[in-house]
Amino acid sequence: SAVISQKPSRDICQRGTSLTIQCQVDSQVTMMFWYRQQPGQSLTLIATANQGSEATYESGFVIDKFPISRPNLTFSTLTVSNMSPEDSSIYLCSVPGLAGVGETQYFGPGTRLLVL
Amino acid sequence: AQKVTQAQTEISVVEKEDVTLDCVYETRDTTYYLFWYKQPPSGELVFLIRRNSFDEQNEISGRYSWNFQKSTSSFNFTITASQVVDSAVYFCALSAAGGTSYGKLTFGQGTILTVHP
Numbered sequence: 001s002a003v004i005s006q007k008p009s010r011d012i013c014q015r016g017t018s019l020t021i022q023c024q025v026d027s028q029v030t031m032m033f034w035y036r037q038q039p040g041q042s043l044t045l046i047a048t049a050n051q052g053s054e055a056t057y058e059s060g061f062v063i064d065k066f067p068i069s070r071p072n073l074t075f076s077t078l079t080v081s082n083m084s085p086e087d088s089s090i091y092l093c094s095v096p097g098l099a100g101v102g103e104t105q106y107f108g109p110g111t112r113l114l115v116l
Numbered sequence: 117a118q119k120v121t122q123a124q125t126e127i128s129v130v131e132k133e134d135v136t137l138d139c140v141y142e143t144r145d146t147t148y149y150l151f152w153y154k155q156p157p158s159g160e161l162v163f164l165i166r167r168n169s170f171d172e173q174n175e176i177s178g179r180y181s182w183n184f185q186k187s188t189s190s191f192n193f194t195i196t197a198s199q200v201v202d203s204a205v206y207f208c209a210l211s212a213a214g215g216t217s218y219g220k221l222t223f224g225q226g227t228i229l230t231v232h233p
Contacts, residue, residue, distance in 0.1 A: 031219050042207065042223045043161075058220075090159060096219055105151065105211070105221055107161040 002027055002095050004108035012114045013083055020079045021111045023093035028073035033094040034066070037110075043092065049076040083115045118143045118217070120210050122224035129198050130232050137193040137227045139208030145169075147213035150184065150191045151221065155205040167191060169213070198231045205229070 003026040013019050023032065032049040046066055048056040055068035069077045080087050090110045097104030119142040129135045141150065152164040165175065167184050175182045179196045195202055208224040211217070 033220065035221075042225045043221070044223075045220050048220065092161065094221070104163065104166050105209075105219070106163060107153075109160045112159065 002029065002097060002106045004093060004095060004106060006091075006093060006108040006111050008111060009109065010112035010114075012116065015084050015115055017083055018079055018081045019083065019113060020077050021091050021093075021113075023076045023078070023108055025074045025095050029095045030073070031096060032070065032076045033105075034068065034076070034078045035092045035094060035107075037090040037092065039088065046078070046091075049078075080113065083113075085115045088113055088115045118145075118210050118212070118222040120208050120222055120224035122206075122208055122227050124227045125225070126228040126230070128230045128232065131200060132197050133231075134194060134196050135198050135229065135231075137195075137206050137208075137229070139191045139193065139224060141189050141191065141208070141210045143210060143212070145212045145215070145217075149211045149213055151209040151211070152182065152191075152193050153207045153209065155207065155226070157204070161207075164193075195229075198229075200231050200233055203229060203231045 005024045007022045034046040035043045036046050037043045045058050046061045047068055049068050049070040051070045051073050065081055067079045090112050092110045093108045094105050121140045123138055148169045150167045154162040154164055165182055172184050172186055181194045183192045205226045205228050207226045209221040211221050
């Protein structure tokens with residue numbers, strides 16, 4: 001299984017500011033995914049972080065709000081820009097298991113964000 | 117579009133009872149994967165199982181068992197002899213096995229399981 005770490009584990013931010021979340025994987029992976037879990041809700045896919053190309057965003061999520069970087073095959077960042085209280089969520093990165101893309105998905109420990 | 121429905125929002129049982137969490141899905145894909153995850157109060161997502169759409173064998177792992185029925189598009193999860201440590205939110209999820217949705221998970225709304233001593 002992949003070992004995934006995220007930084008920060010939690011943060012409290014003021015509205016209007018931005019926060020960059022880091023995701024580090026202990027092995028090279030082709031695809032990385034970013035999810036959001038709003039309080040008491042399920043997980044929703046934000047985007048796919050592709051190495052060497054722009055991220056692919058899901059409906060309802062835009063690059064200006066959630067810019068993503070993928071500088072190499074083990075690392076990605078998600079920035080939550082111009083934050084509002086509605087952005088308070090857990091943000092999780094996910095990678096496929098070593099068995100192959102889509103067959104097993106592992107998740108990082110998550111970043112708990114509270115926006116005041 | 118894919119959809120996963122977990123009809124049970126909350127379930128409360130007493131320790132040692134058996135409990136079944138229901139999951140029904142919709143997809144147009146001919147091949148796909150189904151998953152169950154556990155999210156304890158600490159918040160991390162713990163992978164429990166992945167099932168291929170072409171493999172309808174039921175699976176048992178200790179106190180956990182899964183019943184996959186393609187004919188009814190269901191992938192139910194049973195915990196036998198529940199324990200307090202089983203208290204968590206459980207998510208059922210679906211992923212296409214190919215195409216543009218390859219690797220992307222669609223989650224159900226989750227079932228909050230509380231096991232009382």
